[in-house]
Amino acid sequence: MSVASRRTLDDPGVFEEFLTLVGEGDEYGAVEVVDELLDGGVPPQRIMIDLIGGTQARVGELWAANRWSVAREHAATAISERALAAVAARTNVRPSRGRVTIACVDGEWHALPTRILAEMLRLDGWRVDFLGANVPGPHLVTHLHQTGPDVVALSCMIATRLPRAHAAITACRAAGVPVIAGGPGFGPGGRYAQRLGADAWAAGAEEAVYRLARNWPPHGQDPQLPAYLADEEYTYVVRNRPELIGTAMRQLTGAYPAMRDYNQRQLDATAEDMAHIVDFLAAALYVSETAVFTDFVAWTGSVLQARGVPPVALRVGLGTVQSQLRDFPAATAMLTAGVRLING
Ligand code: B12
Structure with a gap:
């Protein structure tokens, strides 16, 4: 050398x-x-x-x-x-601890952070089954039955995947395998992870290595599992997602004249933004947390502004969804909070 x-x-x-x-x-x-x-x-x-x-x-x-x-x-x-x-x-550590299954929740494509987690745990002596991005809950459970791991490490990088994360956490625990959750989708300090029934949460791979090496499984209270799925507003938004987005797109063309000159690429990007608005709203309703929606609005506002889209476009976009959800008080309150955040 x-x-x-x-x-x-x-x-x-x-x-x-x-x-x-x-x-x-x-x-x-x-x-x-x-x-x-x-x-x-x-x-x-x-x-x-x-x-x-x-x-x-x-x-x-x-x-x-x-x-x-x-x-x-x-x-x-x-x-x-x-x-x-x-x-x-370049690294080769023989397994000396338990076995861990690492997966991204259904619809979650951010695999790299979990790949880092996988290598970090491997270096610490865990036998790792890395399932990668977008793992549907039933497949995850089948894998657990086949391999019998000591822990599932579940990643959610974007809050829109929280309902699926909940389903996966519930299924893993029902299969008798404790779950450590991670990724910013679980909110600041992992607050939604606990609420959705995870046994533990770690901010990053290093913390996960530390926690799994010292205190696993954690002997805390059984996590509380509120019946989010019964929420009527969440169910309505998810069931009517295509109509909500389609109607919003049609209304937008009338309410935001600049859109009439959009090319196909700009129209596609707008449709994607509208879909994100509906998806983040659904996630916020699911965990009953306005911040899931307002954080998304603040973030989208800055992303759009960097691309020359004025704040008024986002405000009009939120308005088109709001006008379709007048009978839903929680959704209306969240959309109002989102609109208030937008300047200009
Ligand atoms: C690369 C990337 C992608 C790639 C992912 C490819 C891949 N193979 O991973 C692709 C192109 C697929 C992608 C898609 C999207 N992305 Co993206 N993406 C990123 C980006 C740039 C990097 C992610 C990354 O690798 N970070 C590096 C790692 C190391 O970061 P980390 O979070 O610190 O990782 C640690 C923790 O998260 C934790 N951790 C994570 N999982 C777990 C699990 C457990 C159990 C534990 C204990 C810990 C743990 O441990 C990690 C290691 O220490 C981020 C930006 C960013 N700042 O992270 C956006 C980002 C996450 N993406 C974002 C978005 C919006 C999207 C899309 C919706 C974009 C779109 N318009 O389609 C889609 C959604 C796809 C989906 N449904 O999942 C936003 C999310 C914003 C938000 N409001 O939540 C971000 C933050 C970009 C941004 N700054 O605006 N993305």
Whole structure:
């Protein structure tokens, strides 16, 4: 090994260099940096969490600020996955603890954070079954019956997946396997995880490693499982999702004249935004938390603004959904709170 290859994460510019490499889709360059850091004695955990995970968060910011296209973000994510695989290929720890199943909930495509979690747990001696993105609940349960793990680690990165997360948590616990939940979809401090019946929550892979090594299964109270599914407003919004979005799109064209000049791509993006409005509203109703909806509105407002869409468009968009839900007090209150957040 040459002296020049003794790199550490304290080297000036190493994070920027890695971000540039993933942004340019330079797979070989990115893997080379990872290899050099491992050669330099940097622990693999630090490379995965600080360099790869940290860079992905930056990628997200650059996309949200409209500085990177979706395609560039996708390409960068693929390189990060490649770099992560390169770290994993250089480590080999024999299982000495229990067995863990790691899965993203149904409809959840953010697999990279769970891949990091998988490698971190593997390094700590767990036998890991990594099921990846978008795992339907029934398949997850079949897998549990076949493999008998000590714990399921369930990821939810976006709050719209919370109802599915609830179903998965309930099914895992019914199968006798405790659940550790994670991902920002479970809300600040994981508050919805507990409410939906998870045995534990961890903010990140390092905390999960710590918790599973020391206090598992946790001996707390049995989590309370309120009957969210019985909520009439949630059920109405989910059942009528296509009509709510379709009607909103038609009303929008009248209420927001600039839309008449939209090309197909802009119309598709608007339809996607309307779908997100309805989906986040449904999730907020499901857990009875206005913040799930208002956080989404604040975030969408900034994303749209970065793309030259004025706040009034979002306000009109919320109004088109609100006008269809007048008989639903909780939904109306949430939409009103969302509208209040929008300036201009
Ligand atoms: C890459 C990416 C994607 C990729 C995912 C590819 C892949 N293979 O993972 C693709 C393109 C598929 C994608 C799609 C979407 N994405 Co996206 N995505 C991202 C991005 C840029 C990076 C995610 C990532 O890898 N982060 C790095 C990891 C390391 O971050 P981390 O959260 O710190 O990870 C730790 C914890 O979350 C925790 N953890 C996670 N799961 C678990 C589970 C357990 C059990 C435990 C204990 C811990 C744990 O441990 C991790 C490691 O320490 C983020 C931006 C960001 N800042 O994260 C947006 C982001 C998550 N996406 C977002 C959105 C909106 C979407 C889409 C809806 C976009 C769209 N218009 O279609 C879709 C939704 C798809 C779906 N239904 O899942 C938003 C969510 C915003 C919100 N309001 O909630 C974000 C935050 C972007 C942003 N800044 O605006 N996305």
